[in-house]
Amino acid sequence: ASTATPAFAQEKPNYDEAKVGVYQLPDPLLNSHQKKVRTAADWEGSRRKEVLQLFKQHVFGQFPGQAKDIHFVTQRIDSSAVEGLAIAKQVRIYLTAGKKGPFIDLLLYVPAHTSERVPVFAGWNFNGNHNVSTDEQILISQNYLDLLTLQKKNAAPTRGNQEKNWPVKTLLQHGYGVATAYYGDVEPDHPQGWKTGIRSSLAKSLQLKYSDWCAIGAWAWGLSRMLDYLQTDNNVDAGKVIVLGHSRLGKAALWAAANDTRFAGVISNNSGEGGAAIARRNYGETLQFITTTFPHWFIEKYKSYAADVNKLPVDAHLLLALAAPRPLYVASATDDQWADPHGEFLAAKNAEPVYALYGKKGLGITQMPAPDTSIGNTIRYHIRTGVHDILLFDWMQYIRFADELVR
Numbered sequence: 001a002s003t004a005t006p007a008f009a010q011e012k013p014n015y016d017e018a019k020v021g022v023y024q025l026p027d028p029l030l031n032s033h034q035k036k037v038r039t040a041a042d043w044e045g046s047r048r049k050e051v052l053q054l055f056k057q058h059v060f061g062q063f064p065g066q067a068k069d070i071h072f073v074t075q076r077i078d079s080s081a082v083e084g085l086a087i088a089k090q091v092r093i094y095l096t097a098g099k100k101g102p103f104i105d106l107l108l109y110v111p112a113h114t115s116e117r118v119p120v121f122a123g124w125n126f127n128g129n130h131n132v133s134t135d136e137q138i139l140i141s142q143n144y145l146d147l148l149t150l151q152k153k154n155a156a157p158t159r160g161n162q163e164k165n166w167p168v169k170t171l172l173q174h175g176y177g178v179a180t181a182y183y184g185d186v187e188p189d190h191p192q193g194w195k196t197g198i199r200s201s202l203a204k205s206l207q208l209k210y211s212d213w214c215a216i217g218a219w220a221w222g223l224s225r226m227l228d229y230l231q232t233d234n235n236v237d238a239g240k241v242i243v244l245g246h247s248r249l250g251k252a253a254l255w256a257a258a259n260d261t262r263f264a265g266v267i268s269n270n271s272g273e274g275g276a277a278i279a280r281r282n283y284g285e286t287l288q289f290i291t292t293t294f295p296h297w298f299i300e301k302y303k304s305y306a307a308d309v310n311k312l313p314v315d316a317h318l319l320l321a322l323a324a325p326r327p328l329y330v331a332s333a334t335d336d337q338w339a340d341p342h343g344e345f346l347a348a349k350n351a352e353p354v355y356a357l358y359g360k361k362g363l364g365i366t367q368m369p370a371p372d373t374s375i376g377n378t379i380r381y382h383i384r385t386g387v388h389d390i391l392l393f394d395w396m397q398y399i400r401f402a403d404e405l406v407r
């Protein structure tokens with residue numbers, strides 16, 4: 001397994017399991033008054049609310065309600081996309097009244113030749129909708145920004161660059177739709193990004209200061225706005241939308257699912273620190289590192305735990321538990337030690353008690369499985385051989401998971 005340190009890491013991370021440190025995780029089933037949670041009703045009635053509130057206060061900040069003037073304008077429909085397998089719809093989701101405010105450009109593929117509403121995988125893409133496929137019909141994402149130069153660039157030459165991350169044809173052949181949009185539509189991913197993102201443009205209408213939430217919060221909230229559209233689409237079974245994301249966008253997917261129980265399931269692909277990995281483990285990326293390099297991803301308060309992460313009142317297992325009782329998939333990769341695969345496995349493991357309240361089974365094993373083996377029940381896990389990425393092997397597991405638990 002690769003223990004390469006990213007070029008931008010200021011300190012050498014720990015990759016020695018023996019030096020992870022001693023820690024105690026907050027008990028998911030013990031509320032702040034030291035009262036034991038015994039039933040799903042107890043969890044939903046009090047402890048779940050408390051945990052969600054703790055994540056808002058200490059990690060991600062507020063998760064606002066729906067944008068009141070949200071509206072949808074279909075820009076393009078191609079009824080014979082992907083070699084005739086799909087209907088491709090491109091819909092602009094306006095987040096305010098009129099056409100001047102911020103928008104999310106959604107790209108939705110649904111299988112053609114079916115009158116049934118289909119389940120859909122929904123998630124952000126990193127580099128613009130036009131990178132998802134070489135299909136010339138896909139509109140170039142207008143907000144696409146080169147994060148190195150912070151310049152908007154003519155993205156036409158990079159069409160389809162991320163095709164391998166979005167196996168659209170395979171998903172369609174298995175009866176799934178796929179919905180995606182460019183995450184920079186709601187907030188450009190850099191420390192000053194809030195100034196040109198929705199944390200500024202929607203500050204008034206949502207009645208929030210930019211510092212009341214964070215970039216991951218904005219991305220998570222945007223996923224819910226995609227779902228608002230999907231609920232209106234006749235081809236989509238809106239009760240079967242699985243939210244997913246890779247890496248930082250996996251963190252956003254988990255936070256979206258925690259807040260928005262309309263999502264039928266959630267998939268964290270290599271989300272790591274601040275996502276599915278236990279923060280208390282000193283292994284790979286740490287809270288100190290992430291809040292220094294990506295200060296905009298979390299609220300200010302989160303950084304204060306860098307000095308002593310054991311003081312953090314939550315940890316990743318509780319973020320995962322907020323998905324209960326919905327199907328949850330956590331995936332790692334062998335060469336992605338930076339994201340702490342073992343820490344991701346342990347968080348999934350420690351979310352089990354909450355799933356058990358609903359009679360749902362979790363991983364069912366206590367040791368990490370061999371690479372390339374999907375394990376578990378309502379909570380699933382695999383560690384794929386290879387690098388930090390979302391690849392066909394991962395998607396094939398997600399399809400099987402959705403076939404068994406969501407469809």
Ligand code: GTR
Nearest residue numbers: 246247248249272273285290
């Ligand atoms: C890294 C970051 C990780 C992960 C990753 C990604 O730079 O340290 O937390 O989110 O980016 O999003 O690919």
